[in-house]
Amino acid sequence: MTPSGIARETPEPPYYAVIFTSLRTEGERGYGRTADRMVELARAQQGFLGVESARGADGLGITVSYWTDEEAIRSWREHAEHKLAQETGKRVWYADYELRVARVERAYAKRT
């Protein structure tokens, strides 16, 4: 997957976060390629603010994407190519997942 780093481009709150926590099934089955493509597509969406992604050795993955508002999240959810990826995710790539939509109210960065 494309390394994402810490999302630094987010503005002063409020804005929105989509927290997607997942466990993968066994086998690659085209997952990495689609995941990269979804990040590329998301970046081009109106209202996209950034994304952070990590998957640990125990298989738990967390992806947090940041958006200006709920309308931007809704548009991304309904994007045709993204909808197809969501369906394949449910059927093939994810043994389990939980998705949470949250309104970011405060943010703090490390100050050195």
Added chain:
Amino acid sequence: MTPSGIARETPEPPYYAVIFTSLRTEGERGYGRTADRMVELARAQQGFLGVESARGADGLGITVSYWTDEEAIRSWREHAEHKLAQETGKRVWYADYELRVARVERAYAKRT
């Protein structure tokens, strides 16, 4: 670190999420032991709902903890042993981090 899995014990929204994204410095320097201890302590806090944690091969770590309300988050932030860990985190363990406090408004799990 203690494997955390997907946080399944969270109630119907609204509740709160603390999204902590970080990059580690080189070397272990007691990090894993303190991280485990902090999860153990957090679980004992009033208002704690769950935690999810992943660190990828590229070094980016994401930990999301869930709480009933802002008061529970404030109490945890001010916990004496946790404050000491926060200070050591800033000085020793984290090259960089960003912490976001967000109100979870909707949640969806995989339905099979």
